[in-house]
Amino acid sequence: MGDDFDKVFKALADPGRRLLLDRLHAENGQTLGQLCAHLDMTRQAVTKHLKVLEEASLVVPVWRGREKLHYLNPVPIQEIAERWVGKYEKGRLRLLADLKKQLEGDADG
Template structure:
């Protein structure tokens, strides 16, 4: 029984990771995340950062980012303030990158000692 719970948890995590990778696949969405990394932005402010796109297209990109858990929003009156949610990116880093980064740091430490 524990095995099935573990597999289900793994499958849930895999589905979450799939949404994050899909969201990160778009250069526009990466630019949105870059803007949100700098500071919280309103939806309107984000739309002005992408004059080549209409508002509907920007909102579609934001929906993909929100579904992946990469962006969170809160309403304040008529405005919606969006910010970066870094935990999904950290999960990807921990799963796919940290092991290689640890090995690289170890190699640099060994070179420094030599």
Template sequence: MSRKDSQGVVFKALADDRRREILDLLKDGPKTTGELCGCFKRVDRCTVMQHLGVLEGADLVIVKRSGRNRWNYLNVVPVQEIYDRWISQYARPSVELLTRLKRDLE
């Protein structure tokens, strides 16, 4: 899969608010699938597993099995690649403006 295609998959995965919530839960560290399912009171386990499958397909979640547990780890590399390609170049003029403003005020 090309970089362009993989970023499309990442954008689609990030489009759902529940998937973004799962990624937020993984920011603090890996969680088992059971722990993640417990965080969604109104969503059944099957639905959470489907969301995890989409996130894993987009390489945003890395899964490691340990005995009966399925550990889910956040993979920030695809997010960094999107930042590098789409966000940083648009943020640069704002940062440069703030730097000039700070220098002028000093």
């Protein structure tokens, strides 16, 4: 699992790759040409970034005929959030949930 996290962190470290993920989040299932049209990067640079994102499983390519569509896969980011953020926030979130229950209970009574 450590090697998978390393690939995800490496992929997320580059602002250009984060921009590609943002573009796919805004409109999933884009071709290379569609992605390049909205970015200030060469086609070759986008291709290299997509390869790193695919190796980290952050982008999943799907072939539709001769067209290669790129889809965002948020699972690796969620796994990082659970591993590196979630365990530190559990207590705080539990307190907020308890507070919400108390406040909602008071509003009913």
